[in-house]
Amino acid sequence: MNTKEGLVRKAPEGLGPEEMEEINRYTRRTYQPEEVYAFSLVLCDNEVDRDNERFAVESLEALKELFLGKTCIFDHERKSANQTARIYRTGLERVPEKTTQAGEELVRLTARAYLPRTSGSQEVIELIESGILKEVSVSCSVKRKVCSACGRESCQHEKGKLYGGKPAHWVLLEPTDAYECSFVAVPAQRGAGVVKRFGAGGLDKLLEGPPQEVLLTKSQTREIGKRFRELRQQALWGQAYRRELEAGALRYSAIVQPAMPRAVMESAVKGLALEELREMEKTYRQMAQKALPLAPQLAPRRQEGEPENGQFII
Numbered sequence: 348m349n350t351k352e353g354l355v356r357k358a359p360e361g362l363g364p365e366e367m368e369e370i371n372r373y374t375r376r377t378y379q380p381e382e383v384y385a386f387s388l389v390l391c392d393n394e395v396d397r398d399n400e401r402f403a404v405e406s407l408e409a410l411k412e413l414f415l416g417k418t419c420i421f422d423h424e425r426k427s428a429n430q431t432a433r434i435y436r437t438g439l440e441r442v443p444e445k446t447t448q449a450g451e452e453l454v455r456l457t458a459r460a461y462l463p464r465t466s467g468s469q470e471v472i473e474l475i476e477s478g479i480l481k482e483v484s485v486s487c488s489v490k491r492k493v494c495s496a497c498g499r500e501s502c503q504h505e506k507g508k509l510y511g512g513k514p515a516h517w518v519l520l521e522p523t524d525a526y527e528c529s530f531v532a533v534p535a536q537r538g539a540g541v542v543k544r545f546g547a548g549g550l551d552k553l554l555e556g557p558p559q560e561v562l563l564t565k566s567q568t569r570e571i572g573k574r575f576r577e578l579r580q581q582a583l584w585g586q587a588y589r590r591e592l593e594a595g596a597l598r599y600s601a602i603v604q605p606a607m608p609r610a611v612m613e614s615a616v617k618g619l620a621l622e623e624l625r626e627m628e629k630t631y632r633q634m635a636q637k638a639l640p641l642a643p644q645l646a647p648r649r650q651e652g653e654p655e656n657g658q659f660i661i
């Protein structure tokens with residue numbers, strides 16, 4: 348699933364008969380212009396984004412159809428009718444004066460959405476009008492993504508790095524589905540573009556990328572908490588493995604080099620990276636086994652369930 352950011356635009360002035368007809372395709376009874384509130388959105392475009400991905404223009408064409416009739420929700424926690432707008436029109440907007448990083452003419456996927464004017468939706472309408480609700484997060488699935496530099500689905504090109512003067516990125520192709528879009532309330536003083544939605548599987552990317560402000564939903568906070576506890580558990584295993592290696596290196600080195608003061612070896616092993624420590628433990632163990640081939644207690648001490656080559660992430 349690809350999650351992208353979009354923007355709300357100034358609400359269209361009045362609703363003409365043509366637009367009301369489009370809206371009324373989605374309603375059970377015929378609504379009058381004064382009964383609905385409509386607004387414009389930019390759902391996404393073909394510019395390379397911060398995930399080093401972009402939609403191909405033909406993907407935007409496909410999304411144009413897929414987003415028709417989809418809902419926009421304002422509040423993930425309370426999915427009431429008052430908190431939902433529906434997309435009734437989509438279009439592609441070409442902006443010839445703007446060129447994307449990939450050297451193409453900028454193309455935007457735009458949409459119009461409506462919600463009924465009720466006492467319950469008044470607050471949301473106010474929030475849109477006042478610019479508090481201005482960013483949307485849209486999600487869709489694509490069948491494939493290919494490298495912009497070589498056109499392959501997997502390759503060695505590092506995304507974001509320049510090749511032939513152009514940054515390599517993923518081109519998202521063949522959208523298969525579009526999901527509801529959701530509004531994210533952005534405090535007015537924050538400039539557009541500083542807020543990044545934390546999408547599915549985005550935590551690693553978020554932690555590795557440059558510092559940025561992030562808005563999180565409750566479920567995302569829970570997900571981060573869960574992930575943190577998992578990592579903490581893995582870190583404990585990693586520490587236990589390291590202590591085991593340190594103890595082994597000290598034990599075997601004492602056999603191989605009995606003259607070496609223990610304190611010197613202790614501070615030496617403390618300063619080693621895990622990889623180096625593993626090499627040292629192995630070398631001393633092999634040397635010790637050569638020196639004392641019959642001593643069974645020199646077999647490597649490994650606890651049950653412990654990985655052979657310690658694949659610890661931390």
Ligand SMILES: [Zn+2]
Nearest residue numbers: 494497502504
């Ligand atoms: Zn490539």
